[in-house]
Amino acid sequence: MSSHSPAPAIGLRFESVSKRFGTFTALRGLTLEISPGEFVALLGHNGAGKTTLLRIASQLMHPSSGAVTFVSQNGTVSPDQARRLVGLVAHSTLLYDDFSAVENLKLFARLYSLDHAEERVAQALESCGLGWRATSPVRTFSRGMRQRLALARALLHSPGLLLLDEPAAGLDRQGLAWLGTTLARLRGDGCTVIMSTHARNESLELATRAVNLSGGRIDRDSGSGGDPRPLLSSLREEA
Amino acid sequence: MTTPHAAWILLTKELRLELRTRELLNATIVFSLIVVVLFSFAFDPTAAEARRYGPGLLWIAFLFAGSLMLNPSFAREQANDTLDALRLAPVPPFALVLGKMLANFLFLAIAECVLVPVFSILYNVSLAGIVWRLIVVLFLGDAGLVITGTVFSAVSAHARMRELLLPLLLLPILAPLLIAAVEATASLFADPPALDRTWLSVLAGFDVVFLTASWILCDYLLEE
Amino acid sequence: MKLRILIAVALGALIMFAGYAALFIAPDEATMHAIQRIFYFHLPSWIACFTAFTVVFVANIGWLATRREKYDALAVSAAEVGIMSCTIGLITGPLWAHPVWGIWWTWDARLTTTFILWLLYISYLLLRGLLDEPARRATLSAVFGIFAFLDVPLVYMSNRLWRTQHPQPVILGGKNSGLNPIMAKVLLVCVIAVLAVMVLVLIDRYRLELLRREADGLRLEIESRSAIPAGDSGD
Numbered sequence: 001m002s003s004h005s006p007a008p009a010i011g012l013r014f015e016s017v018s019k020r021f022g023t024f025t026a027l028r029g030l031t032l033e034i035s036p037g038e039f040v041a042l043l044g045h046n047g048a049g050k051t052t053l054l055r056i057a058s059q060l061m062h063p064s065s066g067a068v069t070f071v072s073q074n075g076t077v078s079p080d081q082a083r084r085l086v087g088l089v090a091h092s093t094l095l096y097d098d099f100s101a102v103e104n105l106k107l108f109a110r111l112y113s114l115d116h117a118e119e120r121v122a123q124a125l126e127s128c129g130l131g132w133r134a135t136s137p138v139r140t141f142s143r144g145m146r147q148r149l150a151l152a153r154a155l156l157h158s159p160g161l162l163l164l165d166e167p168a169a170g171l172d173r174q175g176l177a178w179l180g181t182t183l184a185r186l187r188g189d190g191c192t193v194i195m196s197t198h199a200r201n202e203s204l205e206l207a208t209r210a211v212n213l214s215g216g217r218i219d220r221d222s223g224s225g226g227d228p229r230p231l232l233s234s235l236r237e238e239a
Numbered sequence: 240m241t242t243p244h245a246a247w248i249l250l251t252k253e254l255r256l257e258l259r260t261r262e263l264l265n266a267t268i269v270f271s272l273i274v275v276v277l278f279s280f281a282f283d284p285t286a287a288e289a290r291r292y293g294p295g296l297l298w299i300a301f302l303f304a305g306s307l308m309l310n311p312s313f314a315r316e317q318a319n320d321t322l323d324a325l326r327l328a329p330v331p332p333f334a335l336v337l338g339k340m341l342a343n344f345l346f347l348a349i350a351e352c353v354l355v356p357v358f359s360i361l362y363n364v365s366l367a368g369i370v371w372r373l374i375v376v377l378f379l380g381d382a383g384l385v386i387t388g389t390v391f392s393a394v395s396a397h398a399r400m401r402e403l404l405l406p407l408l409l410l411p412i413l414a415p416l417l418i419a420a421v422e423a424t425a426s427l428f429a430d431p432p433a434l435d436r437t438w439l440s441v442l443a444g445f446d447v448v449f450l451t452a453s454w455i456l457c458d459y460l461l462e463e
Numbered sequence: 464m465k466l467r468i469l470i471a472v473a474l475g476a477l478i479m480f481a482g483y484a485a486l487f488i489a490p491d492e493a494t495m496h497a498i499q500r501i502f503y504f505h506l507p508s509w510i511a512c513f514t515a516f517t518v519v520f521v522a523n524i525g526w527l528a529t530r531r532e533k534y535d536a537l538a539v540s541a542a543e544v545g546i547m548s549c550t551i552g553l554i555t556g557p558l559w560a561h562p563v564w565g566i567w568w569t570w571d572a573r574l575t576t577t578f579i580l581w582l583l584y585i586s587y588l589l590l591r592g593l594l595d596e597p598a599r600r601a602t603l604s605a606v607f608g609i610f611a612f613l614d615v616p617l618v619y620m621s622n623r624l625w626r627t628q629h630p631q632p633v634i635l636g637g638k639n640s641g642l643n644p645i646m647a648k649v650l651l652v653c654v655i656a657v658l659a660v661m662v663l664v665l666i667d668r669y670r671l672e673l674l675r676r677e678a679d680g681l682r683l684e685i686e687s688r689s690a691i692p693a694g695d696s697g698d
Contacts, residue, residue, distance in 0.1 A: 022597030023683040060323055061463045064530075064598075084329040094324035098259045110248045111328035113240055153324070387610065394603045398593035407589060408607060411582040412614050414575075415621035422625070441621055448613055456606050459527050463599070 007085050007160035008072045009036035009190045012057055017066035018216075019052050026052040028216040029066065034194065034209075035224055036073055036160075039187050041204050042196040043235055044213035050196035051091070053213070054163045057194065058088045072160070084112065087159030089167050093150040097139035101130050101149050104138060105156055112157040120156065128152040129178065143170035151182065162186060164195040168203065179203060200239065204232055242337065245330035249338025250345075257346065267308040267350045274300040275358055289362035294424035297358060298417055302384065305347055306406040309388035312339050313396035326461060333457045336389060340453075344385045351377055369427045372434045376427065379442035380420035386449045387412050393460050416445050474659055481649075481656035489649040501559045503650055507657035508551040509577070515545030515661065516584065520612040523605035535601035536676065538608060539591060540668040542584050544661055549581045572622035579618045583611040 011034050019027040027049045034040055042050050055061040056068060059079060070082035077085070088094070095104050105124055109117035125131045128148040138146060147170045154162065168176060180203050186193060187206055197204065204210075210228035212220040212235060222228040257263055278296050282288070316322035325335050355373070359366045366373065391408045395401040423438035453460075485503035518541035525534035556574060557567040568574070587608055594600035 020598075023680045024687075055463070058327060060326055080329070083327070086327065088323075088327055090320060090323060092320035092323075094321055094327075095319055096256065096321055097318060098256055103255070107248070107252055108324065108328065111240075111245065111325070111330055113329075390606070390610070394590070394607055397596075397599055397603060398590065399595070400593055404590065404593055407586050411579055411586060412610060414579045415614065415617040418621045418625055437624060441617070441624070445617055448617065449610065452610060452613055456527075456609065459602050460606055462602070 007158045007191075008074070009192045010077060010082055010085050010159075010161035011036040011038070011071045011192055012082075012161065013069045013071065014053075014056075015067045015069070017053075017056060017063045017068060019049075019056065019061065020064045026216055027056075027063070030213075030216065030218060032211065032218060032221075033224070034192065036071065036192055037190045038224065039183075039193045039206055039208045040195070041207035041210045041228065041232065042194055042213065043198070043210060043232075044196075044219070048213040048219075049216040050213055051165055052216075054088070054090075054165050054194065054196060057161070058086050058163050059083055060088075070161075082161070084157070085160040087154035087157065087162045089147075089150050089154045089162075089164045091165055091169075093138070093146045094153065095138050095146065095149060098137060100135045100137055101125060101141075102134045104149065105153060108153055108156055114157055124152045124156055127182075144172050144175045147171055148175060148178065151179070155182075155186075159191065161192045162194070164193065164197075166196055166198070168197065176203075180206070198239065200236065207232070210235070240330050240334075242331045242334045245334035246337040246341060249325070249330075249335060250341045253339060253342030254345070257342070263308050263311060264346055264349060267304045267346065268353050270307060271300040271304040271350060271354045272357065274303060275354065275361065279361065284362065286363045289364055290428045290430075291425075293358065293362055293364050293428055294421045297355070297424065298380065298420050300354065301347070301351065301380070302410065302413055302417060303406075304350060305343075305381075305384045305388055306409045308346060308350075309343055309385070309392045309409070310395070310402055310405050312343055312389055312392040314392070314401060317396065322461070332461050333454055335461060336393070336453055336457045339392075340385050340389045343389055344381055347381050347385060348377070351381070364428060369432045372427055372432070373424070375439070376420060376423045376434075376442070379439060379446060380416060380423075383416045383442060383445040383449065384413060386446060386453060390449075390453050390456075390460060415441065419445065470663065474656075474663055477652075477656045478660055481653045484649045484652050489646050490643060498559060498562045501555050503653040504657065505552060505555040505559060506650065507654045508548045508555065510654055511657050511661040512545050512548035512552055512577070512580075514658065515541045515548060515665065516580065516612065516615075518665070519545060519584070519587075519608055523608040523612075526601050526605050530598075532601075532676065533673065535597075535605075536672040537669055538601075538605065539588070540665055540672050542587055542608075543668060544665045546581065546584050546588070547664075548657075548661060549577060549584070552577060553581060570622075570625075572619060572625070575622045576615065576619045580615060583614065587611060 013034075014030050014032040016029040016031050017027055018025065018029050030049070030053070032053075042053065044050055052061065056063050059068075059082070070077040070079065096107075099107070102121060102125065105121040106117060109121055114120055122131070122134075125134050128151065130145060130149055130152070133141065133145070138149065141149065147167070151164075151167060154164075167179060171179060183193065183195075183203055183206055187208075193206075195203070195207075207228050209224060209226065210220075210222045210231045211218060212231065220231055222231045275296065278284075278300075282292065284292060313322065316325070322335075326332070355366070355377075358364065388405075388409055391405055391412075395405045395408060398404050419438045419441035423435055423442065426433055426435035426438070481503070485500050489500065489503065491497070519538050522534045522538035522541060525531070526538065556577075560569070561567050587604060590607055591600055591604045594603060
């Protein structure tokens, strides 16, 4: 994956974004600006609005009110351009269980019209350590292997904005280490990362910013360029 | 990416998935064969009656088989939220719907390739001389069934009791299609066969109206 | 409030007058006699039904275009009122047909179209009942509602081509359409009365729907506020 030049980092701006599901309000007028290249740890209890925020950022979901704009170093990026540059690791794997690892990745390589798809897919599988099971159906994979493949899928098109919804779920110690190095490399490449997670997660050391959500609002934010560690350690104590 | 190109990629994905599992196709073919066989028990038709009731029987079998077959079209994307993965990709939303429509069309056409000859043998209805015209009728009829059915499969995928719901949504909408397809087929089974063009244009009209509507409404259909 | 009671009373008077006019003022029809008088309510209920389903269609488009909840509330209200009118049309039709045609039901174009229409909007309400998330329910049922409405001309056309046995248009048809002037006036009164009742029921149903939604919202708000201190012990 690393041999392909990283895409321009994408930042984004939420302007008083609300999302209602009928009578339930998941986000309440949330305003948040994330600059290109930031590594944001998104914290908060279940139901605080983390998943909704990530789904809106990925454009899978429209906000009920408010606006989301995407920016790069060179100015605003249209939603259509941004779509091509977003990678998402969701709660589900977003993979076809009846397809093999390589078939899954090839399908998405074609949908993103990537050049050198074969080579890229092979490389992605090697780097997530699944090269030896490339042609087995995903349904025979363990939870940890699926999670790795899910991340490989999200990274296949070299996104400039990576959205991770509790990526550590289901990973064993080895998988966590692999996640840590992958994320460290992405951070080095300048990719923007927003990761929803728990305060106990080890990959948090990579974060350049911590945002805590509560009841669909921003509860605490270490701010752009600030030090996230005090906030993270106080959240860890609370948890 | 252009819509046809993306639809092509998604069509090949559907075919590969179906080839892997063969769930849909086997069930559809067996189900429609059962309908054809049960019909002969229920009515014990003579050759002349088979000509008279055959078109209705065939299309009822197709409609019921179709409304069963179309159910998993979107529902099976829910296992791992794979529809989200497709929606994330930079492809036009209509391509997602179109890819599925084309795949379902092929599945239905394959089922009919088995069913129609079997029907012709079991009921002594000769297809000699009308094959090509029959294919035109089947093409237009299947297109309408698959266009509305695929859209409603996306609608019912989010509902409770979706297996039961899809036929309830789909079958009343298909009333004009059923009439037109049965009448067109009947005009072919008549002696001498004379394809009734009025019914062909009703079928084509049905296809055009609902394909256009799906094109306009597909954004709403897939959004969250 | 007073105004609403006044309107309801006025409508009651209007509908009673319409009934009286249909039964006693309108002249006896030459061939069908008394049974023909059912027509003064049969046709208006049809007009009301088609009007209501047109409102559903417009409201469906309104929701998709604007995402304002009132359109969704209007769509479901109009669908219910439409089904009600449609049911009246479907019941009065056979009551009229049996003595005149000698059969309760025939697969004639207009009858069949109405029957399919009735089935389509029953399915519409069923679909709404089976979708849980409100915004999704509104959107997906709007897509179905638009498809259903587009189907109506196709159903009518295909049935028309298929077979038709209905009395040829007596009102709007050419010179031979023998509706005498008094009959026409009574019919007009009946159409206005039935439409007015339908509009009143629709408005009330719509207001009820809005209130119901508001109540649901408030109930959830209360639950969520009282739940925060007790539950939610983290993950």
